[in-house]
Amino acid sequence: MMPVQTDRRATNARSVARRLAMQAIYRWQLNHGPWQDLLLEFADAEDMPKADREYFRELIEGVCGASIRLDGDIAQWTDRPAAQLDPVEHAVLLVSVFELSSRPDVPFRVVLNEAVNLTRRFGATDGYKFVNAVLDRAARALRSNEH
Numbered sequence: 001m002m003p004v005q006t007d008r009r010a011t012n013a014r015s016v017a018r019r020l021a022m023q024a025i026y027r028w029q030l031n032h033g034p035w036q037d038l039l040l041e042f043a044d045a046e047d048m049p050k051a052d053r054e055y056f057r058e059l060i061e062g063v064c065g066a067s068i069r070l071d072g073d074i075a076q077w078t079d080r081p082a083a084q085l086d087p088v089e090h091a092v093l094l095v096s097v098f099e100l101s102s103r104p105d106v107p108f109r110v111v112l113n114e115a116v117n118l119t120r121r122f123g124a125t126d127g128y129k130f131v132n133a134v135l136d137r138a139a140r141a142l143r144s145n146e147h
Helices: 002-030 035-042 053-065 067-077 086-101 108-123 127-142
Strands: none
Touching: 002 035, 002 053, 002 086, 002 108, 035 053, 053 067, 053 086, 067 086, 067 127, 086 108, 086 127, 108 127
16 A cells, blocks of 8 residues: 555655646746746745655756747647747646656656646636647657557
């Protein structure tokens, strides 16, 4: 029974890290700066003790460092340029496409499910449908072996 408990805790910690990363990337879109500033800014976030801090750092560093490439990738699967995306949806897509392209150990269904849940919670009413469609196309391209 302990491994299930540990796995559940690790999964939960990753979910919290994704949520905080999405919020940090949302903030970063409004006021670009060094990714390290986001780490400092979110270090004292209320839920940070529940988060996988290392995964949060990896997401922030990876998205900020590859945002131009990620936006280019996202443009292939959307009907509008990144500048016209809703900021919440854009932040979710940046984090999710980074995970799909850089973290093959995370199943694509987990990435999609987490993204849809985040968009339902923080995005526009039907934004999750858009995010789901974009990420489904991204997963077909980036994870064809899993899809």
